[in-house]
Amino acid sequence: MKAVGMVVEYNPFHNGHRYHLQQAKKISGADVTVAVMSGNFTQRGEPTIVDKWSRARAAVMNGVDLVIELPLFYAVQPAHRFAGGALSLLNALGVDSIVFGSEHPEWDFARLVKAEEAFNQENFNKYNATYATQFNQQLKEQTGITLIDPNDILAFAYTKAKINQDYHFELLPIKRQGSNYHDQQIKGKIASASAIRQAISEKGDYWQAVPQVMGDALATIKIIPSWTELYPLLRNQLIQAPISTLQSTYLMAEGLEYRMKEAAQRSLDFNSFMKFTKTKRYTYAHLLRVYLYTILQITQEEVAEHSKHPYLHVLAFNKQGREYLHEVKKQLDLPLITKVDQEMRDQLLNLDYRAGKLYQLFTPVEQDLKHPPIIIN
Amino acid sequence: MKAVGMVVEYNPFHNGHRYHLQQAKKISGADVTVAVMSGNFTQRGEPTIVDKWSRARAAVMNGVDLVIELPLFYAVQPAHRFAGGALSLLNALGVDSIVFGSEHPEWDFARLVKAEEAFNQENFNKYNATYATQFNQQLKEQTGITLIDPNDILAFAYTKAKINQDYHFELLPIKRQGSNYHDQQIKGKIASASAIRQAISEKGDYWQAVPQVMGDALATIKIIPSWTELYPLLRNQLIQAPISTLQSTYLMAEGLEYRMKEAAQRSLDFNSFMKFTKTKRYTYAHLLRVYLYTILQITQEEVAEHSKHPYLHVLAFNKQGREYLHEVKKQLDLPLITKVDQEMRDQLLNLDYRAGKLYQLFTPVEQDLKHPPIIIN
Known part of the structure; x- marks a missing residue:
């Protein structure tokens, strides 16, 4: 079977995703579609609007054949690690091509990757600017291009991973409207995920923009997952834990732990906390990821150790997906997990389990232990 | 000035406390009343119904002359440590007598203390019974008496502390009705603290049982402080922290950390968590204290270290209390703290600060840093 892979968050799954999926099938000529999807937290470090099972179900009911979870240690990461992790799983699954959106699919991303190799690493030492800003300064000098749109940044990261790892699948970029992504209004059947989330938080109408199954799941939301809800947990951890514990948190660096502790002591609400911790050095997305790793008490050592042992956690599939799994099962280099047992809970999948x-x-549903995959016939 | 001391929680301050106070003044013949009061958490390990400042204010507006905070490392403890800590502060403050309630003030508590010295320590090794049960078995064999009522247990502890430390103040027990304490109904102007808390949680009428100033404070409650509210923080700590961290928690022993971690993973609500962790070995009060130290991430080492450096944190006083402080100030062996600065926050008072x-x-009020004492003229 010829397979096409996609890297997704589906937060939530909407009509635009269904359209993207149809395009992916068409341009790849594949028989089976495999999505590697973030679990319960996004790349930006935010809780997803509904849990991974609801999103995986919606995906398979709308044409994806197989959904594999992108483990937390790949999912909640800067773009290059997110993309690198996702592609390593799709490679393990033996896909023939990967389709992804890009605001500029016409760009020669391989040329940009080549340019980066010549970057002067000493130019990344400014502590009053983000890594991305310093990266773009050098990229612009050498190529005239800057990577600003989120899908372009991922396209670059996919291309880099393919080149560095010598992956054999094809990369197939398709046009994605840059403006749509940030569009905050639902105007028709196709709306951005953030516009849909906005509508949910304002108790507005989102039904026209999502398939029925996703709409049903969204309608069950009682507490909208957000950092406002998570903040009391983060605050308590920052106040109660000793600095040495905070220091060992994954992504914590350059004294940010002191700044965060002080901010937590002073701030009773999340917005003032976030403002207090923001500097020119870090983007909000980076800070949100640090906050999440802090609440989860995940250390640098744990991420390093778990990253050495990736796995394929099956969330959902249909008949086509099952056949594909059957076909590739014997050649898989990574463990294929369909049901998490107590040992996996405490070892291999411990970080996903804790997340x-x-x-x-936000939901009483047990997320991992003994949860079977969703099977759609 | 002749001073009488009291050890109180005032959770909340009610008409019975005012009556007790008048009795204390009368039988002691004192000019000034000094109360050592638990902070924001009770001896049982529960959050108080309103914060320490509101309770201290009500106390001074109703006849107490000086309120000193009982530090967390004394306050949230089994009876003997609670009583021992409180009496050490009252001794430092130079009181002439201490008045306390007892269900059996006629008992010769000194005789019971004497009896305990002859106890066989090997008889405390049953892991299927609480310490209190095993204590009472031996006490009954030797004296025919069992200590069951809460104020009798404290009376015993006060007597023991006085004997062991050779304190010079007098101990003056007064009659306290055992049944009143557990009475859950407000029937007149005198009601138990738990009956008043019950009325608040049921949005019932409690005004007749409390002075105006306390009623006003109770009327501002938005979220009733309880373990139901604290549970998400406890649960997250138990799930995310490594066993080694949980193991180092103060009062954590005998593998309770494994039981609590497992219970947290399984239980989404506090009641089922508590049932899961209960054994014959520990009382609910003991478990609540362990839960609290777990949330606060307070270690055995921290309690040991902080217990070596007690202090007198002044919460509230009137003219009489000020005069008394002025009189004793020069002979104090312990630091007298009227305003917590940044260094105290991080050092001496760090545990109270974190609590x-x-x-x-439950309240947006800053509890310690730079909070001045309440002065009632």
């Missing part, structure tokens, strides 16, 4: 327990603030 | 930050879940 799932945190996510239970 | 106060946790308590901010």
Whole structure:
């Protein structure tokens, strides 16, 4: 079977995703579609609007054949690690091509990757600017291009991963409207994920923009997952834990732990906390990721150790997906997990498990232990 | 000036406390009354119904002359440590007598203390019974008496502390009705603190049982402080922290950390969590104290270290209290603290400070840093 892979968050799954999926099938000529999807937290470090099971179900009911979870240690990461992790899983699954959106699919991303190799690393030492800003300064000098749109940044990262890892699948970029992504209004059947989330938080109408199954799941939301809800947990951890514990948190660096502790002591609400911790050095997305790793008490060592042992956690599939799994099962280099047992809970999948327990603030559903995959016939 | 001391929680301050205060003045013949009061958490390990400042204000507006905070490392403790800590502060303050309630003031508590010295320590090794049960078995064999009522247990502890430390103040027990304490109904102007708390949680009428100033404070409650509210923080700590961290928690022993971690993973609500962790070995009060130290991430080492450096944190006083402080100030062996600065926040008063930050879940009031004492003229 010829397979096409996609890297997705589906937060939530909407009509635009269904359209993208149809395009992916068409241009790749594949028989089966495989999505590697973030779990209960997004790349930006935010809780997803509904849990991974609801999103995986919606995906398979709308044409994706197989949904694999992108483990937390790949999912909640800067773009290059997110993309690198996702592609390593799709490679393990033996896909023939990967389709992804890009605001500029006409760009020669391989040329940009080549340009980066010549970057002067000493130019990344400014502490009053983000890494991305310093990266773009050099990229512009050498190529005249700057990577600003989120899908272009991922396209670059996919291309870099393919080149560095010598992956054999094809990369197939398709046009994605840059403006749509930030569009905050639902105007027709196709709306951005953030516009849909906005509508939900304002108790507005989002039904026209999502398939029925996703709309049903969104209608069950009682507490909208957000950092406002997570903040009391973050605050308590920052106040109660000793600095040495905070220091060992993954992504914590350059004294940010002191700044965060002080901010937590002073701030009773999330917005003032976030303003207090923001500097020119870090983007909000980076800070949100640090906040999440802090609540989860995930250390640098844990991420390093878990990253050495990736796995394929199956969330959902249909008949086509099952056949594909059957076909590739024997050649897989990574463990294929369909049901998490107690040992996996404490070892291999421990980070996802802990993230799932945190996510239970928003839903009573057990996220991992003994949860079977969703099978759509 | 002749001073009488009292050890109180005032959770909340009610008409019975005012009556007790008048009796204390009368039988002691004192000019000034000094109360050592638990902060924002009770001896049982529960958050108080309103914060320490509101309770201290009500106390001074109703006849107490000086309120000193009982530090967390004395306040949230089994009876003997609670009583021992409180009496050490009253001794430092130079009181002439201490008045306390007892269900059996006629008992010779000194005789019971004497009896305990002859106890066989090997008889405390049953892991399927609480310490209190095993204590009472031996006490009954030797004296025919069992200590069951809460104020009798404290009376015993006060007597023991006085004997062991050779304190010079007098102990003056007064009659306290055992049944009143557990009475859950407000029937007149005198009601138990738990009956008043019950009325608040049921949005019932409690005004007749409390002075105006306390009623006003109770009327401002938005979220009733309870373990139901604290549970998400406890749950997250138990799930995310490594066993080694949980193991180092103060009062954590005998593998309770494993039981609590497992219970947290399984239980989305506090009641089922508590049932899961209960054994014959520990009382609910003991478990609540362990839960609190877990949320606050307070270690055995921290309690040991902080217990070596007690202090007198002044919460409230009137003219009489000020005069008394002025009189004793020069002979004090302990630091007298009227305003917490940044260094005290991070050092001497760090445990109270952290408990106060946790308590901010229930009130936006800064509990320690730069908070001046309440002065009633």
